Amino acid sequence: MTPAGEISAGYDLAALQAALQTKALGRSVHYMETMESTNSAAMTLAEAGSADGSIVLAEAQTAGRGRRGRVWHSPQGRHLFCSIIYRMDDRHSTWLSWIPLASALAAAEAIVQTARLPVLLKWPNDVLVSEKKIGGILCEKVGGQGQSVVVIGIGLNINCDHTDFPSDIDGLATSMKMEYGRSVNRTDVIAALLNRLEIRLDRLRLEGVSETLAAYVARSATIGEQVRIMLSESEYIEGLAESIGPDGCLRVRPQSVPSSEGDPTLIEVRSADVMCVRKLTAIS
Ligand code: BTN
Numbered sequence: 001m002t003p004a005g006e007i008s009a010g011y012d013l014a015a016l017q018a019a020l021q022t023k024a025l026g027r028s029v030h031y032m033e034t035m036e037s038t039n040s041a042a043m044t045l046a047e048a049g050s051a052d053g054s055i056v057l058a059e060a061q062t063a064g065r066g067r068r069g070r071v072w073h074s075p076q077g078r079h080l081f082c083s084i085i086y087r088m089d090d091r092h093s094t095w096l097s098w099i100p101l102a103s104a105l106a107a108a109e110a111i112v113q114t115a116r117l118p119v120l121l122k123w124p125n126d127v128l129v130s131e132k133k134i135g136g137i138l139c140e141k142v143g144g145q146g147q148s149v150v151v152i153g154i155g156l157n158i159n160c161d162h163t164d165f166p167s168d169i170d171g172l173a174t175s176m177k178m179e180y181g182r183s184v185n186r187t188d189v190i191a192a193l194l195n196r197l198e199i200r201l202d203r204l205r206l207e208g209v210s211e212t213l214a215a216y217v218a219r220s221a222t223i224g225e226q227v228r229i230m231l232s233e234s235e236y237i238e239g240l241a242e243s244i245g246p247d248g249c250l251r252v253r254p255q256s257v258p259s260s261e262g263d264p265t266l267i268e269v270r271s272a273d274v275m276c277v278r279k280l281t282a283i284s
Contacts (some may be wrong), residue, residue, distance in 0.1 A: 010059060010077055011143075012187045019191035023114050024053025026194040031056075034076075036063040039140055039153035042083035046142045046149045052087035055194070064155065067125075067138055068275060072155050073166055078175075080156040080186055082193070086201065088148040095204045096150065097248040100125040100139045100271065102200040102212050103152050108219055110192035111156070114241035115180040120178070120221035123241070123250050128221055130176035154193065159183045171245075213244055220248065222277060230275040237267055238280065268284060 001201035008076035013029055022027050028051055034040045035041050035058040042056040058081045064074035074081055086099070106124040111127070111134065120128045127135035133271040135156040142149040165173050176184045204212055217223055222241045229237045229252065 010186050011057065015022065015187050016191050019188070019193065019195075020170060021195050022053065022198040024051070025198040026053065026055050026190070027051075028054040029057060030054065032058050034058060034060045035081075037061050037065050037081040037153075038081050039065060039138060039151050042085050042151040042153070043140060043142050046085045046087075046151060047125070050085050052085065053198075054085045056083045056085075057081070057190070065138060065153070066136060066155075068194060072136070072138075073169065074155070075160075075164060078157075078159040078164060078177075080154070080158050080189060080193075081172050082153070082154050084152040084194075084197065086150045086152055088150065088205075096148075097270075098142075098204055098209055098212060099150055099152060099201070100137050101244075101248050102204055103137045103139065103154060103197060103215055104135075105212065105216050105219065106197035106200045106278060107137065107154055107193060108194040110189060111135075111176060113192045113196070114188050115184055117176065119219065121216065121219045123220065123222040123244070123277060124248070124274070129174055129176075129179045131221070132172055133157075133169075134174050134176065135262060152197070156189065157192075158186050158189060158263050160263055209246055213246070220244075221279075226255070226280040227252065228278045229269055230278070231273055232275060237269065239267070241277075242266065250274075 038056040038058050058078040061074035061081050062153050064072035066072040093121055101124060104121050104127055107127050108119040111117050117129050125137040126133050138153040140151045142151060159177045160175045162170055225241050227241045237252055239252040241250055242253045243251045245251055245268055249270050250265045252269060254267060
């Protein structure tokens with residue numbers, strides 16, 4: 001653990017502590033220049049008993065992980081790679097499926113707060129600016145039954161230029177610097193992120209899902225759009241993304257059903273079953 005007060009390459013940990021308005025999140029910081037994956041490190045720390053709200057922060061990851069086993073491009077110094085250990089009371093584990101969505105919402109709010117960018121969310125938990133990905137969330141449950149610990153992994157593209165992205169994601173990804181026109185202080189971003197995330201998690205825990213659902217839908221780039229939901233390389237559902245269900249699922253009204261068959265049934269899609277969601281532009 002890096003003591004508060006120490007300046008670590010790109011983060012000022014004393015300034016971070018001073019800017020935090022949280023009770024738990026970020027009060028203990030495990031910082032390392034390079035890690036395989038902050039999520040893997042946080043899972044190990046959680047199993048060893050690290051406190052609720054502890055965070056793992058790195059400048060670079062050598063094996064950063066994205067959803068569904070994808071690689072998360074994690075070069076040195078210009079991005080934000082953070083994992084948060086969140087310990088839940090068993091009574092609150094009903095909100096488990098909302099944690100990735102609430103985390104994406106907190107990330108969006110932190111970006112708005114620090115750079116006033118117009119941020120939208122692509123279901124389930126992609127953070128977008130100008131229709132390009134600026135961040136992603138990977139939540140992983142620690143341990144088995146009886147343990148309610150989740151590691152919330154957040155990756156945000158902060159001060160990189162488009163030449164920093166590998167060719168397969170160039171054009172699909174953006175950064176705060178690219179959108180804002182100048183560099184952004186990463187300590188300010190992480191402080192805002194942790195402040196917003198604690199508010200979002202407390203609200204879910206104490207008030208239930210309704211305000212989070214409304215705030216999520218208000219920032220959604222998916223609801224109201226015709227979409228293709230890829231379930232595998234060859235299997236997909238197409239239709240109108242109509243709403244978000246009370247468990248965070250996406251409700252899709254399929255198209256191309258003959259009118260004689262009546263109103264097409266609403267399909268509920270869960271994030272764990274989805275490879276990716278694509279917006280369909282022209283539908284004839
Ligand atoms: C996605 O959109 O596929 C999710 C990406 C999550 C990346 C973050 S970076 C910090 C944390 N550590 C990891 O290995 N992954 C997450």
